[in-house]
Amino acid sequence: MAALRKVTTCLRLLRSSAPVLFSSRKPAVHKAVKWTSIVYTGVASLAVGGGLCAVPFKQVENLSHDSLIKRAASLVTDSSSTFLSQTSLALIDAITEYSKAVHTLIALQKRYLQSLEKLSPTEEDTIWQVIIGQRSQIRDRQDECKRFESTWVSAVRLCETAAEAAYISGAEHAAITVRSNIQVAQSQVEVAQKLSLDSDKKLAETKVMEVERVMQYVASSQNNIEEEEVPEAYLRED
Numbered sequence: 001m002a003a004l005r006k007v008t009t010c011l012r013l014l015r016s017s018a019p020v021l022f023s024s025r026k027p028a029v030h031k032a033v034k035w036t037s038i039v040y041t042g043v044a045s046l047a048v049g050g051g052l053c054a055v056p057f058k059q060v061e062n063l064s065h066d067s068l069i070k071r072a073a074s075l076v077t078d079s080s081s082t083f084l085s086q087t088s089l090a091l092i093d094a095i096t097e098y099s100k101a102v103h104t105l106i107a108l109q110k111r112y113l114q115s116l117e118k119l120s121p122t123e124e125d126t127i128w129q130v131i132i133g134q135r136s137q138i139r140d141r142q143d144e145c146k147r148f149e150s151t152w153v154s155a156v157r158l159c160e161t162a163a164e165a166a167y168i169s170g171a172e173h174a175a176i177t178v179r180s181n182i183q184v185a186q187s188q189v190e191v192a193q194k195l196s197l198d199s200d201k202k203l204a205e206t207k208v209m210e211v212e213r214v215m216q217y218v219a220s221s222q223n224n225i226e227e228e229e230v231p232e233a234y235l236r237e238d
Contacts, residue, residue: 066170073166077178080162084155088185091148095192098141102199105134106206113213145196152189156182 112119112127119127159178167175 069169070171070174073162073169073171074174076162077159077166077171077174080155080159081178081181084152084159084181084185087148087152087155088189091145091152091189092192094141094145094148095189095196098138098145099195099199101134101138101141102203105131105138106202108134109206109210113210116213152185156185 108127108131112124112131116124159182163175163178163182166172166178
């Protein structure tokens with residue numbers, strides 16, 4: 001009996017709500033058409049604006065072409081500045097690693113020169129293998145520096161172009177900001193490059209010392225060999 005009462009109650013509710021449901025169909029269709037119109041209008045506006053993600057969807061209709069161009073210029077300068085920042089960091093790190101490798105090689109060469117006469121052939125060969133490996137690492141670091149420097153130069157040019165475009169479009173603040181970023185990046189890279197040049201200078205000086213020291217060692221070794229080979233009778237004066 002309780003179940004039958006529940007079924008009867010549900011049927012009564014359906015009968016009472018049926019007119020309301022059928023009467024609401026027409027406004028729902030009208031509302032769907034209205035929303036469809038809004039969506040198509042938004043898509044068209046977004047297409048005209050170039051699909052800029054920075055433009056708020058419901059404000060597109062109120063923005064002029066000049067405003068959209070300024071916003072696009074700001075996006076370009078922001079992206080260019082990010083590209084410049086990343087390439088600057090990569091280049092500075094590469095130069096720093098190169099300088100470290102050079103200083104390591106200088107230390108190895110100095111140690112080799114200081115103990116040249118004390119080393120056994122095996123020890124000398126071991127040190128030379130380490131020096132050769134360090135020189136190979138320096139060449140790899142140089143190649144890395146050249147690669148990042150090329151990308152960094154392209155980033156600087158891109159930022160300069162973006163700054164010019166932003167200024168022409170009326171986005172003066174964006175142009176000033178990206179030009180300031182260029183100056184900061186150039187000054188930071190310049191400091192790193194000076195350290196690299198100092199390292200190269202010290203390495204060249206060490207190579208000169210190495211050549212002179214090795215030549216002296218070879219000359220001294222030859223003299224010792226000649227003295228050992230000359231008979232004692234020829235060394236005495238008659």
